[in-house]
Amino acid sequence: MTGWSQALTTHPAAATETATFTGNRGLQLEEKLLFEQDSPGHCGVDLPEPPPHRSRLGGLERQRPIGLPGLSEPQVVRHFTRLSQKNYAIDSGFYPLGSCTMKHNPRLNEKLARLPGFADLHPLQPQSTTQGALELIDTLAHWLRTLTGMPAMALSPAAGAHGELCGMMAIRAALTARGDPRQRILVPESAHGTNPATAATCGYAIEPIPNNPRGRVDLGALKAKLAPDVAALMLTNPNTCGLFEDEILEIAEAVHAAGAFFYCDGANFNAIVGRVRPADLGIDALHLNLHKTFSTPHGGGGPGSGPVALAASLAPHAPLPWIVHGEGGRALIEHAAKGPEGGPATNSIGRLKGFHGQIGMFVRALAYMMSHGADGLRQVAEDAVLNANYLRVRLQGALSLSYPGTCMHEVLFDDRFLKDTGVTTLDFAKAMIDEGFHPMTMYFPLVVHGALLIEPTETESKAALDQFADTVNALAARTKTDAAGFHAAPRLTPRRRLDETAAARKPVLRWQPELSKQEAAE
Amino acid sequence: MTGWSQALTTHPAAATETATFTGNRGLQLEEKLLFEQDSPGHCGVDLPEPPPHRSRLGGLERQRPIGLPGLSEPQVVRHFTRLSQKNYAIDSGFYPLGSCTMKHNPRLNEKLARLPGFADLHPLQPQSTTQGALELIDTLAHWLRTLTGMPAMALSPAAGAHGELCGMMAIRAALTARGDPRQRILVPESAHGTNPATAATCGYAIEPIPNNPRGRVDLGALKAKLAPDVAALMLTNPNTCGLFEDEILEIAEAVHAAGAFFYCDGANFNAIVGRVRPADLGIDALHLNLHKTFSTPHGGGGPGSGPVALAASLAPHAPLPWIVHGEGGRALIEHAAKGPEGGPATNSIGRLKGFHGQIGMFVRALAYMMSHGADGLRQVAEDAVLNANYLRVRLQGALSLSYPGTCMHEVLFDDRFLKDTGVTTLDFAKAMIDEGFHPMTMYFPLVVHGALLIEPTETESKAALDQFADTVNALAARTKTDAAGFHAAPRLTPRRRLDETAAARKPVLRWQPELSKQEAAE
Amino acid sequence: MRYLPLTPGDRRQMLAAIGVGSIDDLFSDVPKSARLDGLVDLPLAQGELAVERALSQMAAKNVAAGSAPFFIGGGVYRHHVPAAVDHLIQRGEFLTSYTPYQPELAQGTLQSLFEFQTQVALLTGMEVANASLYDGATACAEAVAMAHRVTRRGKAVLSGALHPHYREVCQTYAQFSGLQVEALKPTPGVADPIDLDNETACVVVQYPDFFGELRDCSALAARCHQAGALLVVVVTEIVSLGAVKSPGEMGADIVAGEGQALGNALNFGGPHLGLFAAREQHVRQMPGRLAGQTVDADGRRGWVLTLSAREQHIRRERATSNICTNSGLCALAFTIHLALLGEAGLTRLAELNHATACNLADRLETVPGVSVLNRSYFNEFTVRLPKPAAPIVDELAEFGVLGGVPLSRFYPGRDDLANLLLVAATETATEDDIEQFAHALAEVLR
């Protein structure tokens, strides 16, 4: 329990007369760690006496306490309610985090994903009892095949990066099968970090390729690097500068001419869904983020789902399991033909995940797609691009637009407008927090200095965009006069600017009894 | 859109450097009225084309627009999420609102109340299709009869005040049947406003009776007023001072001796559930607030449920409908024997509500009772009383305890401790808001000056009580030195102190197009 | 016990701090004879799993409306409620807060009530609306009592086509209040013979009426006003106001309604949502809470509960009503659903309901011996069967069809109404549902 004076010293930002005894600030409530609220022996779940039995634990009975705290249900509900109140979310406001596609998450989808027929279904039940789930997976695959124009979908990947792994392994398997092992992957400098990381996981060397002044891949440089040992190009389209790779057909042609594969990172599919089919761009493999384009909620970091669309040349290498249509309905193939003891078959890259995929995300994504339909999905792409371009014109006067001209679903600015103000991209982002907005993506992509990447998505109203633009413009003007104000931001959040350097220097990654005692002492 | 300067003037509380352009303050977000976010023609629900048909509206087709605003689903979800974030609730923190029994609301109960078998059931379905619902009602009645010790339960009343109406009408019906119409109801000055209001609704005159210096009914004064025209005594027990009426048996005896009935307001049943049966106190009728003792959520003002326990003498006058056990299971009796065209029968007071009662609340209350069981419910009373007495001893040094000695589930203080400080009970309450607590009940009951009525309930931990006590004690000390600080409270809420006088002087009870235009202009 | 935070150790410490030896000492004010030493005769505490099993088994003994072709109305209507509604009303900040007595901690509830009042006023065509009452029936009884206060007259005339439960509740409320209630005889398809005298406080009519008929009450309103009486219009299916003229437009002085149809489940009859709207001049005679606009210490717009001088906690025995807890969360659900619908959505929803009902009526009339009584209707109407309706409805249930309500359930004494069946259809009824109903009806009638 802290006293006034301490409340004061620990919270100088608060003028004396608004210091509080508790440290709470009206509806902003402080909350200790679970471990600091332990009532030993207490429990928030009532379980019956275990029936009498003879233990079969083979002498491995646990001897020591685990160290978990005991709380009642009311305390736990209040704890997590208070924690949630320290978060910002799409439900609360505008969240223009570039490359993340933070769009509205319909509650219908949450409701349907919880139907017992989907949520309370075990992956190892007899298949005769899971036909509806197989139909769900099949239907989702049909929608995604139709939207991408590609012949095969691998649905098991758990997220975008996992999808990349799936696609790149399929490529490597195909090359190996072809007896033409290759060493290198070409990756634009603007690529998301998962791209090079994934390529490396497949044992490849990474060859960066530069952007041209228009923010696209430099076709000349690309061609120059397309040697016989290049396995594939990993390209993001629309790219992370929010631009469509307008020479993509030439790129695909060059890549294929060199005997390499064309992998496309489809995380930005929201910009073109229903208007462009990746298959028509010469792409051999592409992953989709259901948790972006198809609105499955991000949940503070996951779970996601990253299905991969494969060209006919790569389809035979798709991971297990597969669905086939048999006499008795649909069947799940869990073992590839000649796999040693169920291990990877010579064709399939094998199993990528414990079970059949992120079914809970499939339900949400399918409900989302069915709700929009062919017409609504096309409208999604159009409104996403319209909103981004509207912000581009509303903001380009005050911020420095990195690449002139039309953008797709997101617009990239850099920090030239902050030159000589003493304000950084980070400071600018933190000032937006006080204004009630989630900042745009900062310092990514790496191809421009102090990047500010803004993706509004299609689920924001014009009024929301206008308020955002007015605010950013006002802040930009203020950078000229009040650098100190920006350095001190944010001031109005439950915590002010957090020291990330200190955190990394001496990492404290878990609660420790001693530690907390110290703190209590302080 | 407001500019800096205005943001400043409209928010002087905020020091210059924390003024914002939007008026938002980090996670505290401003939100306009729905009607100020209209996109004409827009809609958040997709409905199919109506099938072709010939209109049968009899020429009454609506000609003019209604004037409802058009919003999309994302806007509506964000609107109400933001509004919710401006509320304080049990889920967020300590809510010691005296006489309101703000206890934890288990989510299990919400889940069960939404089972299609209960929520998606129509009150007019053939009774053969609703046997489970009748069983639910019957089971709830059994629990309540057992806990009150009384022979009959009338379940249809929608809330406490409605239960009072039910009970008082039954009393009046019994007296009428007895051919002994009486005129007056005795009501202690400490009674809740619904008591006199209800008695008046039954056409009775109200006779106030004073408290004795011990905060209980003055037995002498009561006896003096027990004339032959007294129909009933309406007593709250434990009473609104948080005290048990220790002379209640004498009171009951005197009331009955005078040929009157003894109505008890059971809103405070939480203090004695499982430890005292109202039947053993000589009570003839008593209502229970399922939304207090039995934890059905308050929902910002309702819905509730106010079942009434009736003595044998009053049972024949219970309202419709009733449940009886027949051959084919349970049956709902919706018409009393000799009721003219289904109107009130001579015995029953008739129907009090559209249908059979607050079934959704019954499910929650029964789940709550089954979860606690006979043992847990007794523990509820004990912990509720223990918590209140603990706060009494923790606070009686700094606040002025109205009545010495043990209290029940709530403890009453008055404003003597504020004498000469220039701080009022209201100021004190508002200062607690800044500290992150919901204030106690203010200025009720009316029998003491500047009342502060504190009811912690059993679902608060000792740690929560200690933090509350430390804070209240610190605030009490501060009243001596910083009256101005109290007058300016609250400072940290989405809105500072609201002008209730202005609101009543020139009532604005709805949005008007003109009004909002004005405001926009401002 | 999972819901009780105190541990045995806490209890010991606290008893010590209080200075008593045992918990019993805190109950010493209870007369000895009334103290229970042991436990009451009820089952002991159970975990979630056990409670969930037991109550799910009870629920499973009911036939959920959604599991069968469903055509029941009679004052409670089954509409599709968007998932966002239930999600939002379950947010702890709405669900677990009390009546907004501390406005600085309840701006969310207060603003949503202000929006609710505005929506209700707009829908009903009235000037002001309150923050909800228990349900439509009690709202109707409160309207009669209010007319009594406003006109200081002693008689209320109730249309025969008023929902019988509403009539009964009015009679129950009025029986000891010195107000005389004249309930006209229910005669489906025939207009009420209403005469007014200078003792008439109000006339209460339902729109659409209980039998589904739509009647313009403009003329009646004029007559009432001439006679110095108030016209109370009751609306039990609020969605109808998306399609037809508002009561306000027709001259109603008070509108008492049931709001369940928007945002709320059937709930076997409760909780539902009482709507209450009136003319501004009578606002100080209105029952129930009112949210009003004001400003805070910084001059910023905000909301509070206002005009509480009408209410029991201030005015006590002279209050306009004894109501305290109302239907707050149901009102929130109503407001969210209507916010999602908006002008265009409600209009479309109403049209869809009407169209479905029209097609149902046409289809049912193809069944031999079945005829529709109504000249006009919205989404509910009365059909005449060749046999008593009650047994027919039970037989339909065995065919897995929930096919309306027999009027005999409301008017047991009235043999002349025995063959009449009240039938409703909303947007949730599919063509296939209609076919199944018609088939089953043909079956049971042959």
Place this chain on the structure above:
Amino acid sequence: MRYLPLTPGDRRQMLAAIGVGSIDDLFSDVPKSARLDGLVDLPLAQGELAVERALSQMAAKNVAAGSAPFFIGGGVYRHHVPAAVDHLIQRGEFLTSYTPYQPELAQGTLQSLFEFQTQVALLTGMEVANASLYDGATACAEAVAMAHRVTRRGKAVLSGALHPHYREVCQTYAQFSGLQVEALKPTPGVADPIDLDNETACVVVQYPDFFGELRDCSALAARCHQAGALLVVVVTEIVSLGAVKSPGEMGADIVAGEGQALGNALNFGGPHLGLFAAREQHVRQMPGRLAGQTVDADGRRGWVLTLSAREQHIRRERATSNICTNSGLCALAFTIHLALLGEAGLTRLAELNHATACNLADRLETVPGVSVLNRSYFNEFTVRLPKPAAPIVDELAEFGVLGGVPLSRFYPGRDDLANLLLVAATETATEDDIEQFAHALAEVLR
């Protein structure tokens, strides 16, 4: 479209502001040949009611685990999840927020991750844990890759009693990484013959093992450490650690686990929750995100994501893993469920599971021809049937019993395992469920 706030009017205004004539102009960078003029060949937009009907019909074609006596495990376990868990994870502030890249707007997510990491470290008996991976199988593959990095050795030895899916995923991940994976032959009831050489990076064992057996791996840990290899212990039923010694206590260097059993539904296999814990000395070689404690500008304690220099968005091709999105919300559900259970609750839950499994085993052994293979187990064990298990399981399903998984589903090549059935029982199995299972099994075996 209910999800799209822009109106046609907004679109016109915005196009004008942008200075283009039509939306197509914004897509002019797309090669003509790749532009779709019309709509793709898929159904048009549908309302909630229609979508809900369609997907509910699909769901209804599955037999939900809760609707039948249920005894399936094999790496996914059906436990009762308190209602508070699902309520809390659905709060928009948790559900609809992104990875906490702006810590000042994500203290809720960050503190709960810090609590999650602590819980996982305590349960596994390890020093540090990360903020989750996709699932247990990928966590296992990441553990093998990490051992490769830490030891700079080229061989991983996988126990034959490791979950076959985990083994396959390790093989998939390793196939192009230059790491050699030696998978031992699955032999239920027999300990692995493990030899270590100086190329061995790690040995991977499961605890309890895939066939349910509990084996003390302290000795193996010692051997590994002598040989300079790491011991990776896989836990697929995290609830077991409420009853038995932790892997850390037995000397594990890395624990890779599946956390679904706490807080999460079966979900037909996903999303689930990858747990990853290790010794502090190796923290900079760990995959995945880490939440860490720090202070804010006012010196108050707060949380951030830390040590991101290990991660792909900083380190790119030299990152410890390519993982980005993980299983955040599943981790939150895990943390809330475990917070509710606490020390006492988890201990009781584990005991209850074990007791139920013991009673199931005893009951099944009363069925002629049925014998339990295990010497020890927690809540899952392997039984030998007199006939091939696969058809038996299908017949049981026709009796309405979901009675375990035939090992042939995992080892199609292995005729010697054809008669073996893997059976699990948790606190959700009633005595009656056990009786029904035993009866049905006796039926189909006779």
